[in-house]
Each structure stands twice: as structure tokens, then as C-alpha cells.
Amino acid sequence: MASVTCTAPVNIAVIKYWGKRDTELILPTNDSLSVTLSQDILHSKTSISAQAEFDQDRLWLNGKEEDITKNKRMHNCFRETRALRRAMEEQDGSLPKLSTFGVHVCSENNFPTAAGLASSASGLAALVFALAQLYKLPIDMSDLSRIARQGSGSACRSLFGGFVAWETGKEDDGSDSRAVQIAPDTHWPELEALVCVVSDKKKGTSSTSGMQQTIESSPLMQERLRVVPGRMAAMTQAILDRDFPAFAELTMQDSNQFHSVCLDTYPPIFYLNDTSRGIIQLIHAYNKLHGGYKAAYTFDAGPNAVIYAPKENMKEIIQLIHHYFPAGQDTPRDVYFSDPYQVFQDDAASFDQPPAVNPEVIPIYPGGSVSRLLHTKVHDGPRVLAESDSLLTAEGLPK
Numbered sequence: 001m002a003s004v005t006c007t008a009p010v011n012i013a014v015i016k017y018w019g020k021r022d023t024e025l026i027l028p029t030n031d032s033l034s035v036t037l038s039q040d041i042l043h044s045k046t047s048i049s050a051q052a053e054f055d056q057d058r059l060w061l062n063g064k065e066e067d068i069t070k071n072k073r074m075h076n077c078f079r080e081t082r083a084l085r086r087a088m089e090e091q092d093g094s095l096p097k098l099s100t101f102g103v104h105v106c107s108e109n110n111f112p113t114a115a116g117l118a119s120s121a122s123g124l125a126a127l128v129f130a131l132a133q134l135y136k137l138p139i140d141m142s143d144l145s146r147i148a149r150q151g152s153g154s155a156c157r158s159l160f161g162g163f164v165a166w167e168t169g170k171e172d173d174g175s176d177s178r179a180v181q182i183a184p185d186t187h188w189p190e191l192e193a194l195v196c197v198v199s200d201k202k203k204g205t206s207s208t209s210g211m212q213q214t215i216e217s218s219p220l221m222q223e224r225l226r227v228v229p230g231r232m233a234a235m236t237q238a239i240l241d242r243d244f245p246a247f248a249e250l251t252m253q254d255s256n257q258f259h260s261v262c263l264d265t266y267p268p269i270f271y272l273n274d275t276s277r278g279i280i281q282l283i284h285a286y287n288k289l290h291g292g293y294k295a296a297y298t299f300d301a302g303p304n305a306v307i308y309a310p311k312e313n314m315k316e317i318i319q320l321i322h323h324y325f326p327a328g329q330d331t332p333r334d335v336y337f338s339d340p341y342q343v344f345q346d347d348a349a350s351f352d353q354p355p356a357v358n359p360e361v362i363p364i365y366p367g368g369s370v371s372r373l374l375h376t377k378v379h380d381g382p383r384v385l386a387e388s389d390s391l392l393t394a395e396g397l398p399k
């Protein structure tokens with residue numbers, strides 16, 4: 001028997017992936033670029049056990065067994081990693097024949113799935129990274145990212161820490177469509193993020209089907225494809241130069257363009273809601289007040305905002321969001337904002353102080369419009385945990 005436990009981080013794109021040129025291999029229509037957020041705050045944790053007695057592959061997700069017989073994307077990840085393991089076993093007859101064993105996978109997120117935060121990227125990255133560890137594959141991360149990509153496109157970027165590009169590639173077989181690290185997390189440690197979880201009861205259009213609808217119906221998407229290469233180059237340079245104003249402007253423009261092609265999709269797709277739009281207005285007002293870029297927002301396929309900002313501005317930004325988007329009446333303070341980096345440690349009262357920005361700019365939203373604030377940072381790629389951290393028993397069942 002062999003087993004391994006790993007965690008993988010969430011990544012939030014600043015140049016968005018939206019559109020596939022090949023839906024089977026998951027090949028994108030454009031390059032994208034993301035920032036990897038700290039696993040200390042948000043991660044997927046996955047344990048995998050391979051045993052000769054397991055007659056099928058099984059998955060437990062957040063405590064519940066899932067039927068994966070029709071989960072093609074997971075099977076792609078199993079098939080690709082097994083093929084690499086089999087080649088090793090054929091070369092070296094002394095290796096245990098793990099490629100012939102079934103696997104049991106147990107995975108959980110340390111954030112509530114109900115919060116609507118993207119979990120497919122961290123989840124599939126954790127799966128593929130753990131499989132590579134289990135099979136002891138001598139593979140570099142970019143090559144492994146081609147497999148993670150087939151689980152979920154954005155998962156390929158979660159195999160690296162720091163600042164990560166997913167190169168579209170030109171080949172039809174996807175061999176050159178992979179993630180590469182632009183810079184490690186240590187390159188720009190002052191860059192931080194505030195995830196604003198925006199309440200949204202309804203289940204929206206999934207990324208997978210939404211982006212396909214955009215490709216099929218949005219004429220504006222052609223303009224996006226014309227614009228993105230220049231933005232990729234400018235964003236890469238902004239990151240290498242640690243140029244926050246350039247980074248901020250491009251991040252917001254790209255998020256806005258992504259949501260514009262969603263609106264241009266026919267019938268239209270709406271991911272932003274009134275609270276999201278309030279946050280957009282507030283960040284622009286805040287930047288204007290300071291006469292420069294202090295913060296940047298970005299939104300994925302849902303209403304949650306991710307605000308990127310240098311560390312020195314974060315306290316003010318948290319005060320600002322808290323003021324305009326206060327907690328719901330029944331939400332305890334430490335659920336709304338747990339202050340993991342102790343920003344308000346010496347000055348707890350200032351959390352409740354109104355910020356300096358003109359309160360006339362936007363109304364104060366009803367309590368609970370933003371349900372929680374998660375303060376996080378740019379950080380490292382997947383981690384291997386100790387055997388004692390396993391989510392599976394020695395028999396390969398959830399603990």
C-alpha cells in the first residue's frame with residue numbers, strides 16, 4: 001500500500017481565462033495570469049491511498065462519497081498519471097505495480113463550499129499533485145500542469161506559488177499548453193489580497209458552460225482576444241517591476257472586460273450583483289481620493305470580490321469594506337473577519353472606525369451583503385503533509 005497527503009492553493013486570475021479552443025483537452029483561447037493565495041487561509045487538502053485490494057477508484061469530497069464513474073475530467077487525471085507510472089514500472093521491474101491498483105481519494109476544502117469560492121482549481125491541483133507524489137513521478141511542475149489542466153483549466157496555475165501564467169500553446173494535442181511561474185511568492189511579498197464573500201443564494205452559470213456560451217455567441221470576445229496578448233505582456237512586466245499602479249489598472253480592466261463579454265453572451269450571463277458593483281464603485285472612489293492606485297478589484301464567475309493591495313493599505317481597506325458592507329446582525333465579529341495577520345492587534349477599536357473616504361459615494365449596504373472578509377497573501381505552491389495528517393485510515397477509508 002502507498003499513500004500521500006497534500007494541500008494545494010487557490011489562485012485568482014488577474015488576466016482571466018475565459019473560453020476554450022478544445023473542450024476535451026481543455027485548451028484555452030487566450031493566455032491567462034494569476035496570483036497564488038496562501039494555503040494557510042484557503043486550501044484543498046487531498047489524501048490518496050493505492051492498494052492492490054481496491055477494485056475501483058473512489059472519491060470522498062468534503063465528507064461525502066461522490067459517484068465518479070462519469071467524471072471524465074478526474075479519469076483523465078488518473079489515466080495520465082497512471083500511464084507515466086506504468087512506464088516507470090516497465091523500466092524498473094522492482095517498483096511496486098501501483099499503476100494497477102485502485103485509488104481512494106479523500107479531499108476537503110478548509111473554506112465552506114457554500115461561500116461560492118472557486119474550489120475546482122485548488123481541488124484538481126491537489127489531486128494531480130498528490131497523484132504525482134504517490135507515483136513518485138520524476139516530472140517538473142509545468143509538465144504536470146498539462147495534466148492538471150485536463151481536470152480543470154485554472155487548476156494548472158495552482159501547481160505553482162507566486163505569479164503564474166498559463167500559456168495557451170499552439171499545438172492541437174495540448175503539449176505546449178501549460179503553466180509557468182513568472183515570479184515566486186518571495187518576489188513581491190507585500191502584495192496581499194482581501195476576499196470579500198458576497199452573499200448569493202442562487203446557483204449561477206458554471207464557468208465551464210458559461211465560457212462555452214461566450215465563445216458561441218459573443219462578438220465582443222473577438223475584441224478581447226485581440227487585447228489580451230498586450231495585457232499579458234504589460235502585466236508580466238508590472239509584476240517583474242512590482243509596479244502596483246500598472247498591476248492594479250490592468251487587473252481591474254481585465255476583470256471588467258471579462259464581465260463585459262459575459263454580458264455580451266447571448267442570452268447574457270450575470271455574475272456580478274449589486275454588492276459586487278458597490279465594491280467596484282468604492283474601490284474607484286478610494287483610489288480617486290488618494291489620487292493613485294491603492295487597491296484593485298477582480299471578480300471570477302460569481303459575485304465575490306478579491307481586492308489586491310500592498311500590505312500598507314490593507315488596514316484602511318478592511319475598515320472601508322467593513323464600514324460600507326457591515327456584517328449581518330447575527331454574524332460574530334471573528335466569523336466576519338478573523339484577522340489572521342493581526343492587522344488590528346494593537347488597535348482593535350479602529351476596526352469599527354469609519355474610513356476617510358467620502359461616505360456619500362455609495363450607500364451603506366444592508367448588514368450581511370458581504371458575509372465575511374478573508375485576508376490573505378501571495379504564497380507558495382502545493383505542499384506535502386505528514387502521514388499523520390492523512391484524511392484516510394490505513395484501510396483507505398475516510399477517518
Ligand code: DP6
Nearest residue numbers: 013016017152153154207208300301
Ligand atoms: C473566471 O477553470 O473553472 O475563474 O476549465 O471549464 O474547469 P474549466 O473552467 P475553470 O474556469 C475559471 C474561469 C475564471 C477565470 C480564471 O480563473 O482565469
